[in-house]
Amino acid sequence: MATGAPSAIEAVLRRDRLVTLVALACVCIAAWTYIGLGIGTEMPGMEMSGMAMDPAMPMPMPWTGTTFALMVAMWVVMMVAMMLPGAAPMVLTYTALQRHRRQVAPQAATALFTLGYLVVWAGFSVLAAILQWRLDSLALLSPMTATANMVLAGGALVIAGAYQITPLKQDCLVRCRSPVEFLTRHHRSGPFGLGLRHGLFCLGCCWALMLLLFVGGVMNLAWIGVIALFVLLEKTIPGGRWLSHAAGAGLIAWGGWTLISAA
Structure with a gap:
């Protein structure tokens, strides 16, 4: 009995993590499929005639409420696709801790935790859509x-x-890279509140990288993939902090060269 009980518990934990991992994978695949198909990514005026797209006539079409809602939806899905893979270790660790502490099925708490995390990025998506609207209105x-x-x-x-x-x-990155420490320190927040807290740290870590979407193109699938891969590596590989510093130096050099070229 003494050896059987731990084995049974380990089997349950593996099952919980597997269920959570499959659910996260399905959500990410659906989000990337949405982006890949270009659903909801049409910019205002893309349906205009060839004459309207003439560089001599750069006047953008006005945004409508429907256009703004589509852009917010696009940003939300894009944030799910880009950020959820990097959050997977935290979500999986939370699932395991829930099982240890409550001895009950942790799926509901895990869902609330993930929802809280995504609510933060949904708020960022609204702000990003507003910025996109302003930049588009200024041509x-x-x-x-x-x-x-x-x-x-x-x-x-x-x-x-x-x-x-x-x-x-760097402080936000450390919090994102240390699931056990983060969850044990803030466990009293409750599933949704804990997810919100993790989302805020994640936002503090990655908001500037998300703005780079406007540099390479919000609709550039390859550029989206590059940024998403960097975010994942920065949060998960052993040398993530060094990668963060190296990327910072590279971006500063690239930006400086761009500014000099534009002068």
């Missing part, structure tokens, strides 16, 4: 939703690179 975006202004692009790269090496960025 500062290309059809691929990348900034058409070299100074703006260079400035964004420098800001993102500089933020990579700030103490705030």
Whole structure:
């Protein structure tokens, strides 16, 4: 009995983690499929005639409430696709801790934790859509939703690179890279509140990287993939903090070169 009980518990824990992992994978696959198919990513005026797309006539079409809602939905799905893989170790650890502490099925608490995390990125998505609307209204975006202004692009790269090496960025990154420490320290927040807290740390870690979507193109699938992969590696590989610093230096150099070229 003494040897059988731990084995049974380990089997249950493996099953819980497997269920959670499959659920996360399904959500991520659905989100990436949505992005890959370009659902909801049409910019205002893309349905216009060839004459309307003439560079001599750069006047953007006005946004409507429906357009804004579609853009918010696009950003939300994109944040799910990009950020949920990097949050998977935290979610899986939370599932295991719930099983240890409550001895009951932890799926509901895990769902609330994940929902709280995604609510933070949904809020960021609203702000990103507002920024996209403003840039588009000023004719500062290309059809691929990348900034058409070299100074703006260079400035964004420098800001993102500089933020990579700030103490705030590194503190948030450490919290995201240490699931057990984070969860044991803040476990009294409850599932949803704990998810919100983790989402805020994750936002503090990655908000500047998300703004780089406007540099390479919000609709550029390859660029989205590169940023998502970097976020995942930064949070999971042993040398993630060194990778963060190296990327910061590279972004500053790239941004400086861009600004010099635009002068």
